[in-house]
Amino acid sequence: MDLTTTFMGLELANPIVPGASPLTDDVDNCRRLEDAGAAAIVMRSLFMEQVLREQQELASFAAHEESFAEATSFVAEPTDFALGPDEYLEKVRAIKEAVDVPVIASLNGTHGGRWTRYAKLMEQAGADGIELNLYHLPLDGSEDPVSVEQRYRDVVTEVKKQVDLPVAVKLTFFHSSPVHMARKMDEAGADGLVLFNRLYLPDIDIEELDVQPRLHLSTSGTLRLRLLWVAACFGRIEADMAVTGGIHTATDAIKAIMAGASTCQMASALLQNGPDHVATVLRDIRAWMEEHEYESVRQMCGSMSLERSPEPEAYERANYLRVLHAW
């Protein structure tokens, strides 16, 4: 049976890829994931804003420097101080050394300037691909959708110009026309699309009247939204698609592939069940495919997309009407 697939032009042994999470921040875990059968590793994201904030915080100690006669500084600076993306790049090298599967570095940011430099550094550190996590929340309502899309496009174009590596774009679903957005990314040169970022949705502490950013783990139910839009995109773009969010079981993975994804990124399920869960899912996929006499993953890919599904209208508004009347 042929489980091989392609993502962002990379030939992969199977469609199960651990997505960006704290799990892939650790070299040992990456080894275990590879041993369990993971086809590639997507590293934890390097948050550009965090890098900048750390730089600024450290520079802010300078506010106490050279202002008092008895002490021209207050904090000892050790040697070879690593700041900025250095630690991350070191990690890229370490993971590359530890595993044989492709290693995809992940870059999370909101606006331009530093994207290309960091992407270049990741390339130099040995990454096999780059996932751009375009995480921008236009919360103040002043930005129109066209310029949001344009901003994303510009980033992808710029990064593609600078690096020779394949580049995937991880999108949020907050776009007024997601398929159009996907096509724009495709046109800009994205080699892969990762759908969708689940965002750090904030929670409210009703005792302290505080807003607390919390990341809740996904469930299989999270998958539905992805299925819809992957199915809609399939055939309309050239970039390979990965589903992220809601892949917990082999069934989830198969659905995602049938909708049109060539790979499935897993994070929550692995955080819950450990790296070995990759093996379980792969075993179950294999069993299901055997039972249903599928020869390859490629054969399955997109079979239930909007383009090929026997009942395309079920994806559309009719679906909504039908659900409402189903009772």
Add this chain to the structure above:
Amino acid sequence: MSETRMITWDANQATAHVAYRTNEVIAIYPITPASPMGEHADAWSARNHPNLWGDVPQVVEMQSEGGAAGAVHGALQAGALTTTFTASQGLLLMIPNLYKIAGELTSGVIHVAARTIATHALSIFGDHSDVMAARQTGMAMLASGSVQEAHDFALIAQAATLEARVPFIHFFDGFRTSHEVSKTVMLSDEQMRAMIDLDLVEAHRQRALNPERPFIRGTAQNPDVFFQSREAINPFYDRAPDVVQKTMDRFAELTGRRYRLFDYVGHPEAETVLVLMGSGAETAHETVDWLVGQGRKVGVIKVRLYRPFSLEHLVAALPATARNVVVLDRTKEPGAGGEPLYLDVLAALTEAHGAGRLDRMPRVLGGRYGLSSKEFTPAMIRGVFDNAEAEAPKNHFTVGIIDDVTHRSLDWDEDLDIEPPDVKRAIFYGLGSDGTVGANKNTIKIIGEETDFHAQGYFVYDSKKSGAITVSHLRFGPRPIRSAYLVRRAQFVACHQWVFLEKIDVLEAAEEGGTFLLNSIYGPDEVWDHLPREVQEGILRKKLRFYVIDAYRVARDAGMGGRINTIMQTCYFAISGVLPRDQAIAQIKQAIRKTYGAKGEDLVEMNFKAVDSALAHLHEVAVPDRITASWTRPPVVSDEAPDFVQKVTATIMARQGDRLPVSAFPPDGTWPAGTTRWEKRSIAQEIPIWDPDLCIQCNKCALVCPHAAIRVKTYDEAELAEAPEGWQHMPGKADLKGLAFTVQVSPDDCTGCTQCARVCPAKDKSNPRHKALDMAPLVDHRERENTNWAFFEKLAWKTPEKLRTNAKHSQLREPLFEFSGACAGCGETPYIKLLTQLFGDRLLIANATGCSSIYGGNLPTTPYTVNADGRGPAWSNSLFEDNAEFGFGFRLAVDQVTATARRLLRELAGELGGSLVGAILDAPQETDADIAAQRERVALLVKRLGGIDRPEAGQLARIADYLVRKSVWLVGGDGWAYDIGYGGLDHVLASDRDINILVMDTQVYSNTGGQASKATPRAAVAKFAAAGKPVSKKDLGMLAMAYGTAYVAQVAFGAKDTHTVQALAEAEAHRGPSLIVAYSHCIAHGYDLAHGIEQQKRAVDSGFWPLYRFRPGATPQLQLDSRPPRIPLRDFAYQEARFGMLRRADKDRADKLLALAEEDVARRFEMYQYLARHGADENK
């Protein structure tokens, strides 16, 4: 001769460089202004930099300078090339060892940044009182007068000591030289190697203690032989001057820089010759050159080798034509026949004359100059020459001050300016936080290292730790710069903060036709009309070119916040034309890359952007021809201030303290209390604004305020009739019912640290962003809140006996410690303020030297104040090392006088009435109510004593206040309590005296810049522990508990404020010794102190800082007041750069140390739990 490398650095670094390269063991201890030498050595060692022979020197911090000297002595005796760095009190602590080291003819050098010895006051600044106090030890003494000399003499001393066997003190002037940045020629390793004779190093090793060839050194000798043995060293001292000269000659061959033991400069037939040493000799050199050019026959002898003092060399240096010799000492020996250098020169010349080696005995005069870095200028030097050549000159004179009491001072011409126009001089006024000094150091580096110009920079800081003003003095010129004094006439003056225009005369030193650059929010077309009259006058009178830039806007647009350093630096280069503009910009950018490159490429980019847009925003102002100002600079202090404050304090505040005559000062160091209230600094950008509709009256805002700038009061509603418009108040809640309640900020005293607003728990339910305290711009609220503050101050404080001992009520008491110069957000001052709130009117404080003695007692204004009855804390600082003993002395004295008062009371019982006497003698004096009642009894007693006609009655009346129990507190930081003062502290804890100790534990030596102490936690980086502290924090509380008789508490006000209040109250009530170890967040921890309170909570929640109280005799004795660790240690630690930096520098080591630190936390908590349980069982 090898290729010459120029470098710009200060003398501390220039000296440390040589000391590090030529030694194997370095024992260190922080003390201003020598600390940077140890810091450099420690940092190099942590980076494995080798010495000349490829080995990495061991750099070890000791517990005191006495300890460092002991370690130096030991390491020298055991055969290592060993050095140390120190100053002032530190050198005094080394003296016993210096006698030993010299007495045993041990080759070694110690480097001293010479600093004032504390007498009537401490001073961190430079003079020779410390080194002069070591002149009798047998150490050779070599004096440097400039950064180049400090670099060179460090090597000459090291080379000479190996040959002479006499150990050396190499010294240079603290601050003036130690901190002056100057362009120098750097010694190469080859040159250093060529100077150090390896055979002599080997000989040093052969003299070492070694069981392979044992001997005994350090015997006890008796009257029969000690004297002769002591005289046996003479040949070494006789030979030493020649050895040094020979070493200097060899140095000259290698480097081309020639020195003599006494270097003469001046007219070959000089009639008047000045003799002095240190940086003043450089200024004298410059002045003599100028005077000779003016036709005067004068000269100067620069003393290099002060000990052994070589008569022959001195006489050889003195021109035969000299009629007058004036010896200037930078020290004072009250009661002596003259200062030491004067007496040495006088004795030498008299001897030489008597022996026929000097044909004519000149008139020899002595004088003092430059104490505590007092300015010493060419004008003063000319005054000295004029005096010497007068018919009846003053002897034993002073120069540089106006002595209108004993009239010893010389006059000088303030207007004399001898600096040539080709020396470019610039002055920059900046705020500590705006990066001005750092940028200027960069500028010096750029000009020094990229052009043929010589460069010099000297930086003056004020005495505050928050909102400090810095003044940078820069010189660039074609010749070496010998001007060891502040720039007095500048062709360029920059004012980096608009607010300074209100406070100081920034144009005072601007030269006619010069340039003035102002950071202004007003553009070139509108700025003129906004200037105060004095500034407009100054610009017109001096015909200045005037430029403006809105640097904060440029910084903001570039994403740099408040850092305007590179922007103003760019403007300086653009206007001054010192370098071609493009070259200057390229150099600035290179410097930026060097500074920030390691910290982040993004910062580099931002700074580049700022540099580029600075030029676009720099504008020359078309100066009108007339004054249009609508305002003048306001008076320094309000006219309500007391006379002394108006005349003396205000003059110092206006930076005119140099002009005050001797008569202005108390002769014994006694100063009035409570003067910070007259220094309105207005340094906050934003202040807290109160909303009574939301306030829940928890009073946490007032409790956490480090500066007592936000306060709460309850008062009778009737008083509202007098309240100003806009006054805010609310009815008292719960136990404050029936009273009006107000939270009030003093806008001009607030530092804007935001802690009050952050700690405020009262949120608006429909708009939680709004709280009972919100930070709001000062400018919008200053006027109204100042009016409110004035009214608030008039409202009486409720008397303490009606208040309870909890956090909330503690803030309804008057703080008698206010508006100190501590850092914004300081974690120490809330404890001191609380102490004064609880016991301030009967409090004696012995304060160890450190942050708390600086913000507690540094002029011009001091924060300890008095209440409406005129009572308040009596405060004194003796030294760093002796504070426990010093305060113990307070207790002894108070107990003794109290015993006398009680005896007199008993003796007068017949006349006074037995019931009053009995009531006074038996009064419990435990609670506030008890104290108040006793005060009433004592008042009655004093009244009755007035009617008794016996001498004892008068005697008792004068000391009757001692019948009210006084509260004695020893206050200081961890450097004192854990390290240098631990011996004394331990002794006090072992006593049975009623004495209280408050240790504000910042876990580093905060005042000197964050060096590690034994309180520094494992895994934290600190100076002197640059690779992360490998061992765990000393558990001071546990050591104190071991006595079983001392009350011990560990507190953190930010985690549990009521616990802190309770512990202070219990400690005070305990009639034996008490120790409070108080968590104090500090800028040295490396995070924004706005988060200090949250971080204290994390410290406790992680188990890093368990809260407890150990109450001797109680059940249980040890009460754990915080819960077992609830969050991982890393959640606390990695909020702070002191831990985080190590993780970034060396992750493996950081992980290992943090894991060990986690074990420390767990083990300690388990131990406390065990003791708490076990103690409980034992007491049952």
